[in-house]
Amino acid sequence: MARAHKYDVLVVGAGGAGLMAARYAAQNPGVSVAVISKLYPTRSHTGAAQGGVGAALGNVSEDHPEWHAFDTVKGGDYLADQDVAEKFSHEVIDAVYELEHMGLPFSRTPEGRIAQRKFGGHTREFGKSAVERACYAADRTGHMILQTLYQQSIKDQVTFFNEFYVLDVILEDGSARGVVAYELATGELHVFHAKATIIATGGNGRMFKVTSNAHALTGDLMSVLYRRGIPMEDPEFYQFHPTGLYKIGVLLTEGARGEGGILRNADGERFMERYAPTIKDLAPRDMVSRAMYLEIQEGRGVGPDKDYILLDLTHIDAAIIEERLPDITEFARIYLGVDPIKEPVPVQPTAHYAMGGIPTTINTEVIRDGNNTIVPGLYAAGEVACASLHGANRLGTNSLGDLIVFGRRAGIEAAKYAASVDYEPMPDGVTERTRSELDRIRAASGSERASHVRKALQDTMMDNASVFRTSETLQNQVEILAQLRERYAQVSVEDTGTQFNTELMETVELGFLLDNAEQLVHGALNRQESRGAHSREDFTERDDDQWLKHTLVYKEDDGSVRIDYKPVTLGKYEPKPRVY
Amino acid sequence: MATAAPKTLKQARETYNTSGELVWWVFMRISGLMLVFLVFAHIYANNIAFNAGEIDYAYVANRLAQPSVKIFDTFLLGFALLHGVNGLRYSIEDYVRKPGRRFWAKAALFTITGIVFVLGTMTLWAFSYDEMGAAVRALN
Amino acid sequence: MDATTPTRIPTGAPVHTPDMIPITMKIKRFDPEKDARPYWAEYRLDVRPTDRVLDVLNTIKWEMDGTITYRRSCAHGVCGSDAMLINGVNRLACKILVQDLGDTISVEPIRGLEVQKDLFVDMEPFFDAYKAVLPFFINDDAEPPRERLQSPEDREVFDATTKCILCAACTTSCPVFWTNGRYLGPAAIVNAHRFIFDSRDQGNAARMEVMNQSNGLWRCRTAYNCTEACPRDIPITQAIEEVKRELLWRQA
Amino acid sequence: MYRGREGQWAFVLHRLTGVGLALYLLLHVIDISLVMFGPEGPFNAFLAFYHQWPFRVGLILIMAAVVYHAFNGIRIILMDFTDWGVKYQGALWYGAMGLTAIVGIPVLIKVVPEILGIA
Numbered sequence A: 001m002a003r004a005h006k007y008d009v010l011v012v013g014a015g016g017a018g019l020m021a022a023r024y025a026a027q028n029p030g031v032s033v034a035v036i037s038k039l040y041p042t043r044s045h046t047g048a049a050q051g052g053v054g055a056a057l058g059n060v061s062e063d064h065p066e067w068h069a070f071d072t073v074k075g076g077d078y079l080a081d082q083d084v085a086e087k088f089s090h091e092v093i094d095a096v097y098e099l100e101h102m103g104l105p106f107s108r109t110p111e112g113r114i115a116q117r118k119f120g121g122h123t124r125e126f127g128k129s130a131v132e133r134a135c136y137a138a139d140r141t142g143h144m145i146l147q148t149l150y151q152q153s154i155k156d157q158v159t160f161f162n163e164f165y166v167l168d169v170i171l172e173d174g175s176a177r178g179v180v181a182y183e184l185a186t187g188e189l190h191v192f193h194a195k196a197t198i199i200a201t202g203g204n205g206r207m208f209k210v211t212s213n214a215h216a217l218t219g220d221l222m223s224v225l226y227r228r229g230i231p232m233e234d235p236e237f238y239q240f241h242p243t244g245l246y247k248i249g250v251l252l253t254e255g256a257r258g259e260g261g262i263l264r265n266a267d268g269e270r271f272m273e274r275y276a277p278t279i280k281d282l283a284p285r286d287m288v289s290r291a292m293y294l295e296i297q298e299g300r301g302v303g304p305d306k307d308y309i310l311l312d313l314t315h316i317d318a319a320i321i322e323e324r325l326p327d328i329t330e331f332a333r334i335y336l337g338v339d340p341i342k343e344p345v346p347v348q349p350t351a352h353y354a355m356g357g358i359p360t361t362i363n364t365e366v367i368r369d370g371n372n373t374i375v376p377g378l379y380a381a382g383e384v385a386c387a388s389l390h391g392a393n394r395l396g397t398n399s400l401g402d403l404i405v406f407g408r409r410a411g412i413e414a415a416k417y418a419a420s421v422d423y424e425p426m427p428d429g430v431t432e433r434t435r436s437e438l439d440r441i442r443a444a445s446g447s448e449r450a451s452h453v454r455k456a457l458q459d460t461m462m463d464n465a466s467v468f469r470t471s472e473t474l475q476n477q478v479e480i481l482a483q484l485r486e487r488y489a490q491v492s493v494e495d496t497g498t499q500f501n502t503e504l505m506e507t508v509e510l511g512f513l514l515d516n517a518e519q520l521v522h523g524a525l526n527r528q529e530s531r532g533a534h535s536r537e538d539f540t541e542r543d544d545d546q547w548l549k550h551t552l553v554y555k556e557d558d559g560s561v562r563i564d565y566k567p568v569t570l571g572k573y574e575p576k577p578r579v580y
Numbered sequence B: 001m002a003t004a005a006p007k008t009l010k011q012a013r014e015t016y017n018t019s020g021e022l023v024w025w026v027f028m029r030i031s032g033l034m035l036v037f038l039v040f041a042h043i044y045a046n047n048i049a050f051n052a053g054e055i056d057y058a059y060v061a062n063r064l065a066q067p068s069v070k071i072f073d074t075f076l077l078g079f080a081l082l083h084g085v086n087g088l089r090y091s092i093e094d095y096v097r098k099p100g101r102r103f104w105a106k107a108a109l110f111t112i113t114g115i116v117f118v119l120g121t122m123t124l125w126a127f128s129y130d131e132m133g134a135a136v137r138a139l140n
Numbered sequence C: 001m002d003a004t005t006p007t008r009i010p011t012g013a014p015v016h017t018p019d020m021i022p023i024t025m026k027i028k029r030f031d032p033e034k035d036a037r038p039y040w041a042e043y044r045l046d047v048r049p050t051d052r053v054l055d056v057l058n059t060i061k062w063e064m065d066g067t068i069t070y071r072r073s074c075a076h077g078v079c080g081s082d083a084m085l086i087n088g089v090n091r092l093a094c095k096i097l098v099q100d101l102g103d104t105i106s107v108e109p110i111r112g113l114e115v116q117k118d119l120f121v122d123m124e125p126f127f128d129a130y131k132a133v134l135p136f137f138i139n140d141d142a143e144p145p146r147e148r149l150q151s152p153e154d155r156e157v158f159d160a161t162t163k164c165i166l167c168a169a170c171t172t173s174c175p176v177f178w179t180n181g182r183y184l185g186p187a188a189i190v191n192a193h194r195f196i197f198d199s200r201d202q203g204n205a206a207r208m209e210v211m212n213q214s215n216g217l218w219r220c221r222t223a224y225n226c227t228e229a230c231p232r233d234i235p236i237t238q239a240i241e242e243v244k245r246e247l248l249w250r251q252a
Numbered sequence D: 001m002y003r004g005r006e007g008q009w010a011f012v013l014h015r016l017t018g019v020g021l022a023l024y025l026l027l028h029v030i031d032i033s034l035v036m037f038g039p040e041g042p043f044n045a046f047l048a049f050y051h052q053w054p055f056r057v058g059l060i061l062i063m064a065a066v067v068y069h070a071f072n073g074i075r076i077i078l079m080d081f082t083d084w085g086v087k088y089q090g091a092l093w094y095g096a097m098g099l100t101a102i103v104g105i106p107v108l109i110k111v112v113p114e115i116l117g118i119a
């Protein structure tokens, strides 16, 4: 039998968003809170974030939340919901001060204030020139956020269930009742009964071959809810970060360009001058990644295979590099044997961030359709969610902002909700679905290995659905995905034990990844325009008349995919061509 | 593994019982410095200025007949014993893991040290080696 | 700093993908459901010299033997999942390359924590020690409307110890910790240091009390294994000695 | 064996020599205390017992140990109270070993033959 637990508020995921949510939920006396995570909290990928968190503090030069909101909307190619962007750009200022009050060790200005630097797409006076908006702690901002939040959760005595994999969300009569989780240590299933459940499980970058994302980022809960009939919003907008280390994808923060780093092609040319004359190397990521691909396509890539670009930091003072970018300097030295102080670093675009995800309202309530129908008791925040802040392309530093702003909102909203309702009854047999899937995999005798299917998925997604897409490559990928699903059904595991069966979990995660890829590819195939990170070679223009709307991808009961759309919330900022 | 997370200060206090570790730490350093002189002088006197192979009762008794040696050796004995016994305690606490055994090991250590200290002090102060020395000289 | 027109044309050393080489990987394995005691398993395979040890483990798990079990996530040394005893020293598997190790590599679980399966060890005692030092910011003054000020110099004092990723490489390399699992261990002290020397923090009295306990700070015998092992290059022993001195002057 | 570096071996040796010295000290006080029983007492008999080979070699080791322990003890104190002590701890250890040799070897040249009863 499954072990049973009961908490008023349940947080799934212990990254920045999850910990922030838990903290705020726990501040309500009488509301019990638990956090479930498949990793120890401090192993969450928020810790990998480097560059900074954007907030218009104006510590280095004049700045205003309105400018930030504008940059967010424009960076998102006008697909961002403008009410969300406005609220966000104001609230993130408070949230950053709050982090500081929790002890976060930001780097400092000479006056002792939080240090800020330039970042891609952040500008003064609605696009005039780059502005210092990214609040940073060297190139370990995410690490500091994650550690600080975890430290506070120790102070607050939050209850954690670590190395528990949430494999199902219990939805009954349209409302959420809790989750089913697999305990890695014992192989047991646990049922968590809750009044409110917050999903904060991060991204899904592992569906691509070259990615900055951790092995653990397999889009689990995006898939779980998708299978449960909740649509995914805007999954075709997947961000490729321009500067991943060549071949391995480890990220070199945009902060490197914020500090003056320059991208060069094989001719040594600063090619971004041609693509974005005003802010050059600090253009939004989608533009830079595309420019890099184009340079490579046109034969100006570097190296024996002419397939990478150089990030040049050699003109920057060595002391500044060591002080402000110590970690990425080390990454280049260790993994490529290149010393950024002396030589330019080989980079290539790397799969980085899902703009889309579980659709939510501005208050992080999960919605189930284009009419914004709320799923009572279900909340989502962080990279896994799509409150439509990032639109078609996220600006650098806006994800960490997203975590703290919407993580906080989720905690507050969920606790408020939990305090106002009683536990709804837990239906019978809630573990059946999970148990039978696990049993099926354990008992399978097929000849396929999960790793081979996953590799095929990652390679083909990279080829067919990454920076540039065409109807042909996407159609092709739809078929490949169907074949991969068949192969997935043949996957068997060698480890049939109950304790610490990581092979079993990797296999389950592969199933989740396949769903994530399906959402992305279908969303992309249907969207016949180019916008933000979604770039169609057969539809190269943005088409606001037809496509200024959010995609919703549904999984039907028969396994087929249905696409629907919902309108974008517009506001002050009229959609305009995006030039920098 | 489910962890009802944090350790409060109270729990921390319960887990770690207070003691004078700091004082001992300082003592180890001060006594160590003193011992450099005491031990080296001791070795010099007994092994370098004198042929260690020829040490016998007479030599020892003669030495112990001098008050300056008595005082010097008392310091040496006290510091070396305290320094050594505390060092041995460190080792016991690191290597003897079962609480019961650890208790007995330490009890035995302290008892033996106590006895040795008494023995040593008696040797230094309770007897007149002048007479004994004279007796020996007479014997020869 | 704005080098709009390049004065020289840097092209960088071309990055070649080196050829595969054969290696032998020895892994200390243990499955509580099958084995009475741990044993060494050997795998022979071809890898690239620039592969991380984690890549090698992945290759074994994905191509040769799916039962092998270890923690990993970020794969570039920032999450702290995969501290292991590699060729006799504690390293993160994702931060050490085959070319730095030679063609025979041995991998064991980190020491001093109970082995649960293969390279999985029970991390709870480690985190308990960490939690005991009150590793969180304490300041009960009214919060200012904006940030608390801190000079870059004051920020610099504790910079090194903010880098800790709680990988346990240090604590499980410490000879004192191996035999006396109740010793707080270097990781906990590092995290105490991070707050003790933060000019904004006020919780030191309580923290020092924990440090001063019989299994606290004073058990450190300056063996430096922790410092050698730390994948974040934190000068751990230096930090421990700073805390010792701080505690000493405070009590004096 | 954990492949630690200077610091680890310095610690292991310091502890081994410390424990060795402490145990020797206990024995040494006991045997010297036998002088209390006067010239006819067991003292000389004990000395004869000590003159057996293993004890003679042991005594030489103890002398080497005390020299190492003393110099490394000073190294530890330097590390505890100065930043450069920590920074150059490796070099200091080699220094301690070197000093042990410099001080120890002449002493041993003088003492070993005597203890071994050759001189």
Ligand SMILES: Cc1cc2nc3c(=O)[nH]c(=O)nc-3n(C[C@H](O)[C@H](O)[C@H](O)COP(=O)(O)OP(=O)(O)OC[C@H]3O[C@@H](n4cnc5c(N)ncnc54)[C@H](O)[C@@H]3O)c2cc1C
Pocket (backbone or CB within 6 Å): A012, A013, A014, A015, A016, A017, A018, A036, A037, A038, A039, A040, A041, A044, A045, A046, A047, A048, A049, A050, A051, A052, A053, A054, A141, A142, A164, A165, A166, A167, A200, A201, A202, A203, A212, A213, A214, A216, A217, A220, A221, A251, A253, A352, A353, A381, A382, A383, A384, A396, A397, A398, A399, A400, A401, A403
């Ligand atoms: C290398 C890198 C650098 C970045 N730099 C920046 C930057 O400078 N600025 C910026 O704004 N953004 C940056 N980002 C983006 C940002 O860091 C992430 O989007 C953000 O950290 C995601 O946080 P999260 O809380 O949503 O999820 P995560 O931090 O990824 O946490 C996910 C949590 O969910 C848990 N989980 C997942 N699946 C399950 C399951 N099935 N059951 C139970 N638990 C589960 C995990 O254990 C984990 O605790 C960067 C991202 C990367 C990869």
Ligand code: HEM
Pocket (backbone or CB within 6 Å): B028, B029, B031, B032, B033, B035, B036, B039, B080, B081, B083, B084, B085, B086, B087, B088, B090, B091, C220, C221, C222, D011, D014, D015, D017, D018, D019, D021, D022, D023, D025, D066, D069, D070, D071, D073, D074, D076, D077
């Ligand atoms: C000669 C000068 C000496 C000096 C400078 C010296 C110095 C030190 C110091 C500084 C320590 C503390 C080590 C630490 O905390 O890491 C120590 C430990 C110790 N000393 Fe000495 N000492 C000397 C002589 C002796 C003698 C004569 C004995 C034997 C009686 C002795 C036995 C020990 C023991 C057993 C330890 C504990 C070792 C450990 O915990 O690792 N020392 N010494």
Ligand code: SF4
Pocket (backbone or CB within 6 Å): C080, C163, C164, C165, C166, C167, C168, C169, C170, C171, C186, C187, C190, C229, C230, C231, C232, C233, C234, C236
């Ligand atoms: S101090 Fe270094 S080795 Fe120790 S846990 Fe932190 S990062 Fe790991």
Ligand code: F3S
Pocket (backbone or CB within 6 Å): C173, C174, C175, C176, C177, C185, C186, C219, C220, C221, C222, C223, C224, C225, C226, C227, C236, C237, C240
């Ligand atoms: S290895 Fe251990 S003894 Fe001290 S210097 Fe490091 S904690």
Ligand code: FES
Pocket (backbone or CB within 6 Å): C071, C072, C073, C074, C075, C076, C077, C078, C079, C080, C081, C082, C083, C092, C093, C094, C095
């Ligand atoms: S996998 Fe994250 S530190 Fe190695």
